[in-house]
Amino acid sequence: MNNSDEGPAAEQVLVVPGFGDAAHLPALADLGGESILASNPTSETDPDLVYTVALAVSHGWGDLHDRVTAKSWLRAAIPTLEIESLIAFNNVVLASTHAVPDLAEDLAEVWEALSDDRGLLGNVAVEAWTRLALAGWSDSLPVRAVLGKRAKQAAVDTVDADIFLVRSLGAAMDVWPSTETRRALERLSVVESVECDVAFELAMDHVRMAMSVEDVADAAGIFAAANAMFERSNLEGDRPDAVAFAAVTAAVGDFLGGRAVSVEVVEQVRRAAVEWHLGYLGQAPEWRQARAETASSWADVLTDMGRLTDLDEPWLHASALLSSVGELLANHQATALVANPRTFATTFGVSIPLALASATDGPIVGLPVSFAPRIESAFTRNEESLRLVDRWLGAMSARTEGRDRPDVIDAVEGVRNCIRNRPPPGKVDASRHIPLPRRVREALEPLLDGGQLDSLGDILAEFVHDADEHVVMAAAAGLRVVPLREEQLLNELTHQLDAVLPGEYKIWSIHVTQLLSGLIRAVSIAIDREQGGKRNLPWHRPPGKGNPPEADLADFLAMSIHISAGLRAHVEIPNIGGGRADVVVPIGTEQFVIEVKRVTATRTDEALTTEYGLQASEYTKTGAPFSFLAVLDLKRRTSRLDIGDSFWISEWKDASGRMRALTGLRVLGKVSSPSAAT
Incomplete structure (x- = not known):
């Protein structure tokens, strides 16, 4: 999983209908105190009062004394909320770092019950339940089963299909990618009202799939399929995000096929990014809303691709390009959640403070995070390993200039071929006394058969410099991303x-x-x-x-x-x-x-x-x-x-x-x- 740098969920502006942002929500004390929770609401209770109290309870959960009574009141109140009120309540309660840990089990049960509704109410409830599971507060399997069932029913028009159901399935594909979830999305593609939204989610899944292949030509083909999906998602002509992504995927596919990126394509993406950004001015982002800033980053990548076309080693740059694509995809789909610090880190690989992750005493406090989807970059990972070792081996060859050492050249080429073809299953272990620096050896061990590594060490030992160990390992740790300060310095110079x-x-x-x-x-x-x-x-x-x-x-x-x-x-x-x-x-x-x-x-x-x-x-x-x-x-x-x-x-x-x-x-x-x- 790639973590997003968009910032934690707590820093996002939460707009609540009727109150502006969350900072203006009333306190329970202003509504009469906790005594107002003594009687559970019914369908006859004033809906505005129920809505206001529900928001005050969830937002101020950390200050409550009688949480048992508050839980009982909320379980009765949530089913009585109107659709718009339920959406607002879901957003508030799921952003509360104190309420979610205590209420997770109750919320999951209520939302699961509401998901039986075949209309909009059911999809709103399923989305909230999905967000709870994504954050590690409830089991994902029941949620995924309900999502698959609703998609199947929506395809034959027995339940409603809407954006709530589509983006829940999209989030599930990001975090729990599976054939079943993809098939559920594909079923929804026949529903005209959500056809474009489904096509966009499937297109993003194609981009993610391009990260997992091991051949440049295969990646180019998948980008072409993604491009077709993005074009389809813009059938109604009002999705600048689809315009930007369609242009990007076409350009990336062309670049991987050896064709240049034109200035016109870059400008098309930049225009779409501006239109996209203007369309969101004054609006608070949803929990899973695409970020227009990402389209600007795509345009920057395309500009770099145009420059890279003139370089001598386009193959080496395919890896770096796909790494950038994967990171931008992850950041574009970054999702704001209040996560369970005891399960979220181990489930999703997100880096959180050790004290939070390991705490076992006292009440759990939710952790605001912004996390991104799983990007299984098998191609880029393998290619970066090749890129690193290939450069190091090239340096070994260069050091033999002026000496008659064909054995070194043969050894280098043999190792390169082994890396490209991958080690055979059940590879032989190398001896412990290979005459190479330890960390260089460790970088090579996953890539070579033991016998090949022994031979390489014997032949190249005399050409290895003292600095090789440090440089190889530093490069291995820093290939994928150039630190921002180094990028700034490069621009300054x-x-x-x-x-x-x-x-x-x-x-x-x-x-x-x-x-x-x-x-x-x-x-x-x-x-x-x-x-x-x-x-x-x-x-x-x-x-x-x-x-x-x-x-x-x-x-x-x-x-x-x-x-x-x-x-x-x-x-x-x-x-x-x-x-x-x-x-x-x-x-x-x-x-x-x-x-x-x-x-x-x-x-x-x-x-x-x-x-x-x-x-x-x-x-x-x-x-x-x-x-x-x-x-x-x-x-x-x-x-x-x-x-x-x-x-x-x-x-x-x-x-x-x-x-x-x-x-x-x-x-x-x-x-x-x-x-x-x-």
Whole structure:
């Protein structure tokens, strides 16, 4: 399950008919106190009074003294509520962190009884019961059985079909995907009044299915089917969300088939997103209402796809694209609930505070969460593993350049083939003494037969650098999502470079952006890494061992760039600008050089630029006017640099009068631990 970042349910505005938002609901004390609950309401009781008291009781449940009497009163009151009042009550009680834990069993019984109604009342009750089960307060099986039964009956017009039933089935498909639930939705597709809503839910299920295949062509075919469903969901022409998703699924399918994404498609999605957003202005979102902001994110993904079309390795980007699609799908369908902290985490895999999940004493308090549907990304998961290991193996091959080692090339290709074809069932265990770093070995073990892993270790052991273990594992943990701060920094640096060399940056922007993303990831890894024990980096040496060489940082950067950005990087390459370059990163027909230096005394960014910038710019004489300087700063410090303060951009004119832009970065080698600041 993917968790949404939309924010917890408690932060959503809850609008209650007759009272505005929930903050203006009356307190029970204003209605006469708990004595008003002494007599259970009947069908003859004033419905407005019953509605108001029911809201006051559920909203102020935490302040009640006699909850036994209140439960009895509510069990009698709920069946007497009119439809609009029942909908409002359901929304209020299901948002109450104190009421739901105490009332869950009673609510489930009342809603189950009301679900026997064959009209709108039954569907409203089933939806509320579904939400209760989704949040972990009641068993899901009875709810799913009733949903399937009602869908079957609605298809033959013996019960009503409406949006309440459709979105309950859609939510069930998100959390409890099954053939039966999908068949229930398909049955409803023959009911004209809900045909478009059902088509949209089925289309979203197709997008989820595309995440589970293991072949790009299969994924493209499923996106085509989803596109047809989205087109069908807009038969009445008033669903901008369907317009946006139809364009997106068509573009994703085309991209996976090797076709470019046009500017017109991106603009179509953006227009639909604006129309979608305007349609919801002034309205409070339902518990399962699509978010227009997601359509804007889809448009951003399409823009990235248009840029990726020009890159050399489209296969590697299919995985990243489908990961993004899965995350956007999950966020689009994120649902606000008050969850049971004792069952929700284990049932749905949502991360919640340990104290809440493990508490056993005292009353249970519901946990407001926003959770997203299950996305079974078998294809993206397998492909990301291939992507990670493929890059690492490529680095091993690159290190054999200039040596006659065909056995290494053969071993690399053999491992790649094994990963693509998956290990055979009952694979042989590897020996315990494979000469590879432990964490590299652990990353490979699920993908290779033991004998293959043994052979790989024997052949590649001499080519493994000290930094490989750290970089491989960091990449394994961070492949799917670029942290927001790193994305912000990338935008800041590229904007600065564009300001320094606007014409040149437009020409080389894709190349520079790729390289910068790898450098930012490398520095981020270095900032997070401890400087002692088994987790240290190559330049973190014990006192008295002498200062580390610049080559340690060069090797680390080369491997980090290769793993995180997919760019092959080489160290100590001669005949570059008339000298020997520390790190060379070829991107297509272009190449970029990173000059690596080491300092042991305090140097400002400006001083480093003045001292080493000219040398770094000498390597740009035959290529792009963008140079890079990496500095291993060994001056003892008490605090780490922020990731943003670790980079700087400088500009100057060289001897020929041509403008150059230098990107500098600083990696600290001797920093006290955070505990030293206490």
